[in-house]
Amino acid sequence: MRSRPMMSSILLIFLFAATALPLKIVATINPYYLILKEIAGQEAQVDLLIGPGQNPHIFSPKISDIRKLNDADLVIANGLDLEVFLEPYLDDLTSRGKTVIYIGNLLPDELLVNEEENGDDDESGHHDNPHIWLDPIILTDYVVPVLVRTLSTLDPGNSEFFSSNAASLIKNLQEFNDKTASYLERFEGKTVIVAHPSFSYFFRRYGIQLEPVLEGVGDEPTIGEIMKLVDFVRNQDVIGIFAEYQQSKSALDILTDETSVKYGELDSLGISMGSIIELLQWNLIEMKRVFDGE
The missing domain is CATH 3.40.50.1980 (Nitrogenase molybdenum iron protein domain)
Structure with a gap:
């Protein structure tokens, strides 16, 4: 009779520990890793999949990379065919109920740079440039807000924390844009x-x-x-x-x-x-x- 309350206490301890675990997030490329670290801070475990010295266009995952993706609560990818060799694995995660966000695919079409492909077998001969993270205004107006909303949905208890960090980041990006525009105007x-x-x-x-x-x-x-x-x-x-x-x-x-x-x-x-x-x-x-x- 005395063992049942003890067992209930142990179950409660494990339940509390499970709910207290931080989000596990994987960013496919370094720019999103840097942004997520700044927004999530110590309230999430953020890992990087493709190192900044590697070319994401030709990256093929190892078994350890696939394991990292499988363990994640959230995967942030660029999309727009940047991580083309990863797409089958990311599609599999989505089919199993994992949250995978393709940032570039959420942008309005009019913001995308459409480029002509020479010597390509694709009938259209065009593709959307995937390097959206290098435009500071796209970051402030689309990328950072999407990440904040996603993190807040998965971890509503830290929503204010994420929003505060994001506001500071957006302010810094806007200041960078103002100074850059002033310099490059000539x-x-x-x-x-x-x-x-x-x-x-x-x-x-x-x-x-x-x-x-x-x-x-x-x-x-x-x-x-x-x-x-x-x-x-x-x-x-x-x-x-x-x-x-x-x-x-x-x-x-x-x-x-x-x-x-x-x-x-x-x-x-x-x-x-x-x-x-x-x-x-x-x-x-x-x-x-x-x-x-x-």
């Missing part, structure tokens, strides 16, 4: 050459034209195509050439050798960055170095 209408169209949303936000060397994944331009780019640089108002850490640099090396345009290197995913603001600011500093001829 370059409006000019052109930059980039290794890959990762920064399409960023440069579009500030009225700068972008000409990518590599439009697809794993492709390389021919010598003839590179020489056309050399002629383009010499005849257009090109203010900078940018490589990218996660992309091949060989074509840009030839391009910079043949022209006098300043060269820099951008980081779309945030290697060694501690926050999304740090990622954006680091790239802006590199742009300033190139644009100001330093």
